[in-house]
Structures are given as C-alpha cells and as structure tokens.
Amino acid sequence: MTPTERQTKAPPADARAPCPQGRISESTTTRDGVEILDITNYVPFFLSSINNALSRGASNLYRERFGIGISEWRTVSMLAIEPGITAARICEVINLDKAAASRALATLDELGYLDSVSSEKDPRKRLWWLNEKGYELHAKIIRIALRREETLIEGADPDDLEAAIRVMRLMMKNVRKL
Incomplete structure (x- = not known):
C-alpha cells in the first residue's frame, strides 16, 4: 500500500483503542487516517529512550x-550486591x-576483577x-553512577520521584507478563 493509498483508507472504527483506565492520556493518535503512536504519551518510548x-x-x-562497558558495570554492580552467584x-x-552476561563475566575475568569456582550442585555452572x-x-x-543518577533526577519533586519509583517497581513486576 502506498502512502497515498494509506492516507485515503480510514482505519476500522474499533482500531483506535480507548484510553486505558488510569491513564491521563492516550498512547495513540491518528495521522492521515492511520493510527500511530503518540510518543509524547507512550510509556515504553520514554523508558527505552531514557535507558x-x-x-x-x-x-x-x-x-x-576503566576499559569496561555498561554490561560489565551492571555485572560488577550485581556481584557487589550478591557475591557468589551464577x-x-x-x-x-x-x-x-x-x-551478554557470559561476555561480561569473561571480560571482567580476563581483566582480573573476578574470582570463581565451579558450583558443587552443578559443575557446569x-x-x-x-x-x-x-x-x-x-x-x-x-x-x-550515583552522580549520574543525581543529575538525572535533578529538579524532581521528592514526592513525584517516590511515585515514579513505585510505578517503575510495578512495571518491573508487570513486564514478566508480557
């Protein structure tokens, strides 16, 4: 279908989903008769772009x-939080x-930042x-990392930040359902 054909063909009446309950605004808009994402209101856009x-x-x-990337840093951070993990x-x-985890562990090991042993329960791990x-x-x-976080949240009202963190925790639970 060409762009001109798309402009003249209207979407079915039920193609535009209603605003989900609890949402302030809709995540879609219509342009040339086609439903498109409204990225100014689409949560995954913001999460992905910020990340x-x-x-x-x-x-x-x-x-x-330091000679390491973000996957290695996330791995280092996780090993500091929970040492002795797979x-x-x-x-x-x-x-x-x-x-990515395997590459990060291999890189960190090669650079001399890690120690490891085979698991007693499963020698392959x-x-x-x-x-x-x-x-x-x-x-x-x-x-x-903490200075970068401070810069990221600069100007945010503490109550708004607390609410945002609460919502992100809920999204972390909900993402398992997707």
Whole structure:
C-alpha cells in the first residue's frame, strides 16, 4: 500500500483503542487516517529512550576511564550486591541476556576483577564474585553512577520521584507478563 493509498483508507472504527483506565492520556493518535503512536504519551518510548541514552553515555564513560562497558558495570554492580552467584542469577536480576552476561563475566575475568569456582550442585555452572581489584573498580564506578543518577533526577519533586519509583517497581513486576 502506498502512502497515498494509506492516507485515503480510514482505519476500522474499533482500531483506535480507548484510553486505558488510569491513564491521563492516550498512547495513540491518528495521522492521515492511520493510527500511530503518540510518543509524547507512550510509556515504553520514554523508558527505552531514557535507558538507551543512559546506557550509551555510561558505556562510553566507563570504557574511556576503566576499559569496561555498561554490561560489565551492571555485572560488577550485581556481584557487589550478591557475591557468589551464577551467570543465570545475574541475568534474572538485571535482565541481561545470557550471551551478554557470559561476555561480561569473561571480560571482567580476563581483566582480573573476578574470582570463581565451579558450583558443587552443578559443575557446569560457576559461582562468581569480585576480588579485591574488582571491589576497587566498583568503588570508583559507583561514585560516578550515583552522580549520574543525581543529575538525572535533578529538579524532581521528592514526592513525584517516590511515585515514579513505585510505578517503575510495578512495571518491573508487570513486564514478566508480557
């Protein structure tokens, strides 16, 4: 269908979904008779755009200063939170895919930031933790990460920020249903 044909063909009457209950505004609009996303109101657009910008900026900064990217930092952070875990646990908590977690662990191990042992329950799995050098890296990067967070939320009303965090926690639960 050409753009001209699309302009003249109206969508079915039920094509435009009603605004979901609890929503302030709709996530779609119509242009030339076609329902399209209204990215000024579409939550996944904001989450994705903010995450992409944050990840890209952090990855560039961490690569420049420390020789690691955002996947490695997220892995380091997770190992500081929960030492002695498997790659699968890292994937589960921070929603990192298996290949990215494996690459991050391999990179961090090669750079000398990690120690590991085979799991007693399953010798095919390894338990990972930060060694002294890894904790030194963590201590440097966490300061930068927290400053970046402060800049990100600058000007946000504390009550609004608390509400936003509550909603994001709910979305984390709901994303499992998708």
